Amino acid sequence: GAVVSQHPSRVICKSGTSVKIECRSLDFQATTMFWYRQFPKQSLMLMATSNEGSKATYEQGVEKDKFLINHASLTLSTLTVTSAHPEDSSFYICSARGGSHGNEQFFGPGTRLTVL
């Protein structure tokens, strides 16, 4: 399978600050990347879909001004949580699809965000 990395793996920040999370496809070109959020003991909830060079498509209920997504290249997408608050604390996971892998999605290891 393909490899997707995320950085950082965990981050702790103060309320009101902004946090950037990077998602990289290491061995294939990801035409589409997805950002998910997962609360403890719950499943993954899709936040947004981003295609390289285009604006992200956000799921209903997800604030696009709070969760800024940039997909500037075929191997990198970033999620910025702006003015983070404790309720934004969660496990953020990206996935990527593209290249010869067709419809298959490959997930990153996740980023644990804790907002104090």
Added chain:
Amino acid sequence: QKEVEQDPGPLSVPEGAIVSLNCTYSNSAFQYFMWYRQYSRKGPELLMYTYSSGNKEDGRFTAQVDKSSKYISLFIRDSQPSDSATYLCATNAGGTSYGKLTFGQGTILTVHP
């Protein structure tokens, strides 16, 4: 009603047992079916990917899809303690929602020695 229903368990079995994990879905447009394994504090790992009804086998894992009943299953033979994880089923409709996955809640599996 959720689009994909999955019994969250937890499910506890002895080593060597056959494990059966199941999901049902309600949207007839779903065409692609996946099973992911997720270890604690890690991202999901793709185990099985199927498109059509029937069985698909990969080592100790068998994925089964019954589109007429909207029912998908994952069987694990000769289960090992290392199989202890959360198993997530996922589906996708293809077409304009190509790539957009809908996940089940996940089943927590523990295989004890």
